Amino acid sequence: MESHSLSQLRKKLQALQYKEGLDDSSAPLVEKLVTDLLHTTDSYRDLKLQVANKAQELEDGRNKVGSQHTQYHSGV
């Protein structure tokens, strides 16, 4: 790995709070692991949003059914 990429990788690790040492020869492995970790973390965040949206949709649906039920029984 060229020194620029290596220094970028070290900065990335620092930003991600990894303080353990890294030597040149393991840099390609570490680069790949970091990429996969960031990718998985992003996917997790996206999915978390989807869960929140589905939960909201479900809640809205229940409230709608509840209010129709009330209207029906009160004759409104």
Added chain:
Amino acid sequence: MESHSLSQLRKKLQALQYKEGLDDSSAPLVEKLVTDLLHTTDSYRDLKLQVANKAQELEDGRNKVGSQHTQYHSGV
């Protein structure tokens, strides 16, 4: 890192299809990255199940409302 842990780590990397080299001095960093990656992957899978369940719950709710609506209008 003692040689047993190092050999365990190498086996884990192999199982996960990481073929890049690893030297002793970077083993603690790589160990931590692999642990975090597996943890995030597990969380992602759990959440994926939750999304599927919520979607199913929503679908069931919609079907139920749809069938009640039909019953109401057909006077059943």
